[in-house]
Amino acid sequence: MTGVRAVLLDLDGTLFEDRRPLPGALATVQRLRASGCAVRFVTNTTERSHREVLEDLCRMGFTEDAEELYTAPVVAAKWLRREGIDRVVLLVPPATREDFASLAVDEEHPEAVVAGDLGEAWDFALLNRAFRWLRGGARLVALQKNRYWQREGELVLDAGPFIAALEFAAGVEAVVVGKPSAAFFAVAVDGLGVAAGSVAMVGDDVQNDVGGAQRAGLRGVLVRTGKYRPGDEQGAIVPDFIVDSVADLPDVIR
Amino acid sequence: MTGVRAVLLDLDGTLFEDRRPLPGALATVQRLRASGCAVRFVTNTTERSHREVLEDLCRMGFTEDAEELYTAPVVAAKWLRREGIDRVVLLVPPATREDFASLAVDEEHPEAVVAGDLGEAWDFALLNRAFRWLRGGARLVALQKNRYWQREGELVLDAGPFIAALEFAAGVEAVVVGKPSAAFFAVAVDGLGVAAGSVAMVGDDVQNDVGGAQRAGLRGVLVRTGKYRPGDEQGAIVPDFIVDSVADLPDVIR
Numbered sequence: 119m120t121g122v123r124a125v126l127l128d129l130d131g132t133l134f135e136d137r138r139p140l141p142g143a144l145a146t147v148q149r150l151r152a153s154g155c156a157v158r159f160v161t162n163t164t165e166r167s168h169r170e171v172l173e174d175l176c177r178m179g180f181t182e183d184a185e186e187l188y189t190a191p192v193v194a195a196k197w198l199r200r201e202g203i204d205r206v207v208l209l210v211p212p213a214t215r216e217d218f219a220s221l222a223v224d225e226e227h228p229e230a231v232v233a234g235d236l237g238e239a240w241d242f243a244l245l246n247r248a249f250r251w252l253r254g255g256a257r258l259v260a261l262q263k264n265r266y267w268q269r270e271g272e273l274v275l276d277a278g279p280f281i282a283a284l285e286f287a288a289g290v291e292a293v294v295v296g297k298p299s300a301a302f303f304a305v306a307v308d309g310l311g312v313a314a315g316s317v318a319m320v321g322d323d324v325q326n327d328v329g330g331a332q333r334a335g336l337r338g339v340l341v342r343t344g345k346y347r348p349g350d351e352q353g354a355i356v357p358d359f360i361v362d363s364v365a366d367l368p369d370v371i372r
Numbered sequence: 373m374t375g376v377r378a379v380l381l382d383l384d385g386t387l388f389e390d391r392r393p394l395p396g397a398l399a400t401v402q403r404l405r406a407s408g409c410a411v412r413f414v415t416n417t418t419e420r421s422h423r424e425v426l427e428d429l430c431r432m433g434f435t436e437d438a439e440e441l442y443t444a445p446v447v448a449a450k451w452l453r454r455e456g457i458d459r460v461v462l463l464v465p466p467a468t469r470e471d472f473a474s475l476a477v478d479e480e481h482p483e484a485v486v487a488g489d490l491g492e493a494w495d496f497a498l499l500n501r502a503f504r505w506l507r508g509g510a511r512l513v514a515l516q517k518n519r520y521w522q523r524e525g526e527l528v529l530d531a532g533p534f535i536a537a538l539e540f541a542a543g544v545e546a547v548v549v550g551k552p553s554a555a556f557f558a559v560a561v562d563g564l565g566v567a568a569g570s571v572a573m574v575g576d577d578v579q580n581d582v583g584g585a586q587r588a589g590l591r592g593v594l595v596r597t598g599k600y601r602p603g604d605e606q607g608a609i610v611p612d613f614i615v616d617s618v619a620d621l622p623d624v625i626r
Contacts, residue, residue, distance in 0.1 A: 241495045246529050249520070253527060265541050266503070273507060275500050275541055282540035283533035287519050 119337060119359055122371045123312045124156035126188075126303075126331070128321030129171070130163065131344015132364055139178050140343060142365025147180055149368040156310050159187045160319070162262050162296040162326065164214050164234045168192045185309065190261045190296035191217035193305045194232055197295050198259065200305075203229040207251060209244065210234040210261060227254070233284070233292075234261035235277040245283060252288035262296040297323075298330020307336070318358070320367060322346045329355040339367070373591065373613055376625045377566045378410035380442075380557075380590070382575030383425070384417065385598015386618055393432050394597060396619025401434055403622040410564055413441045414573070416550040416580065418468050418488045418515050422446045439563070444515045444550035445471035447559045448486055451549050452513065454559075457483040461505060463498065464488040464515060481508065487538070487546075488515035489531040499537060506542035516550040551577075552584020561590070572612070574621060576600045583609040593621070 127133055133143045150157050159175060166174075168189045176182040191214040198206065198221060205224035208215055211234055218232065231251050236244075252258055264276035281292050295301045307314050314335035321327025322344030331338040332355070340346065340357040341364055351360055359370055381387055387397045404411050413429060420428075422443045430436045445468040452460065452475060459478035462469055465488055472486065485505050490498075506512055518530035535546050549555045561568050568589035575581025575592075576599050582592030586609070594600065594611040595618055605614055613624055 238496045240499075242492045242529065245494075245533065249529055249533070250527065265543070273504065275496065275503055275537075279499065279503070279537035279541040283529075283537040286536035287529055287533040289519070 119318065119339075119371055121316055122155065122318045122337065123316040124158065124307075124310045124318075125150055125367070125371070126158045126160045126306055126317060126319045126336070127364070128319075128323070128327050128344075129159060129161040129175075131322040131346075132320060132327075132341050133159070133180065134174075134178060135344065137174055137178070139180075140363060140365070142363060144179050146364050146367050150371070153368070153371075155371065156312070157181075157186065158306055158310070160297065160302075160306055161188075162190045164190060164211050164261050167213050167216050169216065170213065188302075188306045189214075189217065190302065191234070193302050194218075194259055194261055194295040195220055196305050197293075197301055198230055198232070201257075203257065206230045206232050206259075207248075207256075208232050209236055209248060211236065214261075228256045230257040230259050231284075232259045232261070233277060233281055235264075236280070237274075240280045245280065245287075248284055249287045252284060252290055258284055258288070258290050258292040260292040260294045260296075263292065263294050297321075297326040298333070300330075300334045303331055303334035303336055307334075318371065320364060324350040324353065324355050324357065328357045332358070339370070373572065373593075373625055375570055376409065376572045376591065377570040378412065378561075378564045378572075379404055379621070379625070380412045380414045380560055380571060380573045380585070381618070382573075382577070382581050383413060383415040383429075385576040385600075386574060386581075386595050387413070387434065388428075388432060389598065391428055391432070393434075394617060394619070396617060398433050400618050400621050404625070407622070407625075409625065410566070411435075411440065412560055412564070414551065414556075414560055415442075416444045416516055418444060418465050421467050421470050423470065424467070442556075442560045443468075443471065444556065445488070447556050448472075448513055448515055448549040449474055450559050451547075451555055452484055452486070455511075457511065460484045460486050460513075461502075461510070462486050463490055463502060465490065468515075482510045484511040484513050485538075486513045486515070487531060487535055489518075490534070491528075494534045499534065499541075502538055503541045506538060506544055512538055512542070512544050512546040514546040514548045514550075517546065517548045551575075551580040552587070554584075554588045557585055557588035557590055561588075572625065574618060578604040578607065578609050578611065582611045586612070593624070 263278040319331030320339040328338030337358040517532040572591040573585030585592040591612040
């Protein structure tokens with residue numbers, strides 16, 4: 119791949135697993151930087167705050183620069199301010215509430231309902247309140263819209279079904295700000311000072327990382343680590359490049 | 373309107389209000405019967421069982437024949453048996469559970485999840501169980517898919533948003549068996565022995581009664597009582613006939 123001037127790197131499953139760097143991951147980041155390539159770290163996680171994820175990255179040796187890390191909640195907060203919205207309600211996991219500190223919580227007249235994975239906290243009363251805020255004109259902003267995830271071998275509802283319920287009830291469409299949304303990649307590319315076509319997104323999720331990046335005009339590189347499963351590259355999304363692991367990335371980007 | 377050989381009559385808002393017949397409603401039913409027109413009573417209500425609604429109709433003098441009354445749960449039970457399904461889980465209001473007595477409840481391996489308005493009983497745990505039944509291959513059958521209703525002046529989530537959540541989570545589409553679904557009208561017309569085009573559906577809900585009937589090949593007559601609001605007839609759905617109230621119906625059907 120020629121002409122790549124910046125790289126967005128997915129975290130869990132791409133750079134590290136169980137909070138330990140994958141073989142060659144640290145060297146890859148160093149080689150990319152040495153070659154003049156800008157590096158950003160991007161994740162959809164809402165289990166940990168931006169501050170906590172940055173602490174992990176720092177401890178593992180990837181970066182200590184907060185500006186290099188984009189998490190879905192932080193991107194949501196940036197997106198909301200860019201839209202001129204500053205009064206919100208937060209239906210997000212407790213760990214990520216601090217990422218919205220630049221916005222005011224207003225349960226009377228919110229301009230946006232920000233929703234993420236609340237798990238067991240989703241109930242009729244909360245959905246009904248959210249529905250009324252939306253009827254009152256608030257925008258619906260979703261950190262992600264995944265259908266389900268796996269917990270101890272069992273499938274569990276993720277945020278997506280509850281976002282879908284609110285969309286149906288209020289007759290609105292949520293703005294999804296995590297990967298694979300164009301909004302996410304636009305915010306991450308924005309600070310790089312290069313065109314989207316010169317940016318490569320590298321990740322283990324063919325839908326969220328590769329497909330989302332390609333739709334936003336970036337190049338999508340799939341790694342065969344983390345949640346990658348054989349056959350992922352045979353679907354509708356054709357990665358611009360596939361590498362066995364992030365360790366092979368510097369050889370691919372010239 | 374000529375050639376009408378059977379009439380389906382909506383209940384609340386069309387034939388009666390607050391469980392009292394509207395002026396001329398009883399006489400209308402008598403005149404229709406006397407003219408050789410078959411009469412059926414159709415309702416989406418899930419607050420009362422078929423037995424209880426029939427008791428109301430009997431007390432008011434409309435009918436005492438159980439075969440003349442179609443409620444959404446009874447239609448659902450008929451539809452399920454017609455599809456060869458007899459093991460179900462019932463996520464329906466308690467009052468209507470008895471309408472499914474012909475089906476076996478099987479929480480291990482249900483063939484269908486039957487869902488209605490559970491109000492506050494919808495929570496994460498129940499939705500998650502329903503999701504797993506659907507992932508296991510059960511069909512999703514909805515008694516209705518309304519977005520919301522009004523309770524003491526406030527809008528409250530109806531069954532629709534929870535059906536939408538399950539559809540999104542499991543990647544399936546619910547079969548809706550109440551009005552305005554074609555399935556509902558097909559079951560109601562089935563026992564009449566006349567073609568759908570010879571049947572008129574009369575109701576106060578331009579979407580559920582008139583629009584649904586027309587899409588199922590019946591004629592749709594709108595009454596200006598109950599939930600009717602001026603302008604209802606100016607939307608995309610053009611009723612075959614409009615009457616001020618059901619009292620005017622016999623003069624319209626020749």
